[in-house]
Amino acid sequence: MGQIIQIKADLPKPLFYRELEKQLRVVLGDESNRISRMATVASVLGETKKFLWAGFYLVEGDELVLGPFSGPLACFRIKKGRGVCGTAWATEKAILVPNVHDFPGHIACSSLSNSEIVIPIRDRNKKKIIGVLDIDHVDVNGLDEDDLQGFKNIADLIG
Ligand code: SME
Numbered sequence: 001m002g003q004i005i006q007i008k009a010d011l012p013k014p015l016f017y018r019e020l021e022k023q024l025r026v027v028l029g030d031e032s033n034r035i036s037r038m039a040t041v042a043s044v045l046g047e048t049k050k051f052l053w054a055g056f057y058l059v060e061g062d063e064l065v066l067g068p069f070s071g072p073l074a075c076f077r078i079k080k081g082r083g084v085c086g087t088a089w090a091t092e093k094a095i096l097v098p099n100v101h102d103f104p105g106h107i108a109c110s111s112l113s114n115s116e117i118v119i120p121i122r123d124r125n126k127k128k129i130i131g132v133l134d135i136d137h138v139d140v141n142g143l144d145e146d147d148l149q150g151f152k153n154i155a156d157l158i159g
Contacts, residue, residue, distance in 0.1 A: 005044050017150025020048070024157055034130075037158055039068035045135070045154075046070025052113055053136040056121075056158075057085050059129060064089060067131060074109040083107035085132050088118040092129060096148045099140045115142040119155040130159065 005027065007019045024044060028037050038056045045054035047070075055069020057078060064078040064085055081090040083105055088095045097116045100106045106116075113136035120129045133155045137143045 005047060007048070013144075013146035013150065017146070017153065020044070020150070021153050021157070024154065028157060034158060035068060038131075041133075041154060041157065042068045042070045050137075051135050052110060052138050053134070056131050056133055058131040059089065064132065071136070072110050072112075075107060078107060084116050084118045085134055088120050088132050089129055092120055094119045094148060094152060096143060096145065098143065101140075110136065112138050114138060114140045117143050117148055117151050119148075119151050121155050122159045124159055126159070133158070 005023050007016060007023065011019065024041060027044065028040060031037055042055045045051060051071070053069065053071030053074060055071065055074070056067035057064035058067045062080050066074055066076045078086045080086050084095055084097055084100070084103055084107070095118050097103045097106070100108070100114055100116050115137045117135045119133045121131045121133060122128065123130045133151060135143065135147070135151060
């Protein structure tokens, strides 16, 4: 394939995400398979080595089911309304959790995770939620509003 994602590690966050999104658009091209696109985004986010876990959960009935990810093993199924992922799905709102220990009902797939962002993903005509993008960080306050905006833009590359 020959395409390599190269982003300077020390860029300020808004520039980092702008560059990441730009390069992802090139890599994803016009591939239409959603799972392939998710797998590629998860791989690239893993390659940045900035996050503990980065991946997708897909809506299946009244549950989210684990999709493509990079990072440690994670729970397979999350009920609607449960945890950060199930709450983002139920409320149809992106959630930034600076400290997961402060989020009632947070599901600790890894005890190493201390902050988290979950972005609902809508299908192309922007009606239905088809899944969520979930990012975990090892630090409390490891993720902030700049990360939230960056991941909203990245999630838009999937729907
Ligand atoms: N912490 C999530 C569960 C998924 S893992 O972080 C990969 C939650 O509370 O929904």
